[in-house]
Amino acid sequence: MWEKSQERATYTHYTSRGTSNIGRIYVSRNLSGQERGADTRIAELTDHLAEVTLIALEITTMRCGRIYWKMNTAILCDESFQKQMQQRWAEWSK
Numbered sequence: 001m002w003e004k005s006q007e008r009a010t011y012t013h014y015t016s017r018g019t020s021n022i023g024r025i026y027v028s029r030n031l032s033g034q035e036r037g038a039d040t041r042i043a044e045l046t047d048h049l050a051e052v053t054l055i056a057l058e059i060t061t062m063r064c065g066r067i068y069w070k071m072n073t074a075i076l077c078d079e080s081f082q083k084q085m086q087q088r089w090a091e092w093s094k
Contacts, residue, residue: 012040012049025053034058 011019027035036054043050075081 031055
């Protein structure tokens with residue numbers, strides 16, 4: 001188990017009678033040493049804070065042959081597609 005260094009105590013549950021921290025995050029051996037940080041965040045539907053661990057993953061991409069993506073341009077003439085794109089563009093432009 002990896003534990004963040006604590007300059008001050010961090011708890012996941014606060015009450016008028018005290019505090020507690022029942023959370024643990026376990027990682028496999030191949031991820032050990034890849035941790036980049038830990039934090040607590042407000043979580044919905046619970047009276048505890050969520051514990052979050054940041055892990056740096058080394059992801060390698062593998063290319064096989066001369067494969068590429070090609071858009072079917074016929075979709076550009078579709079009215080429902082055009083309306084959806086106009087709505088999304090308006091949302092993104094805000």
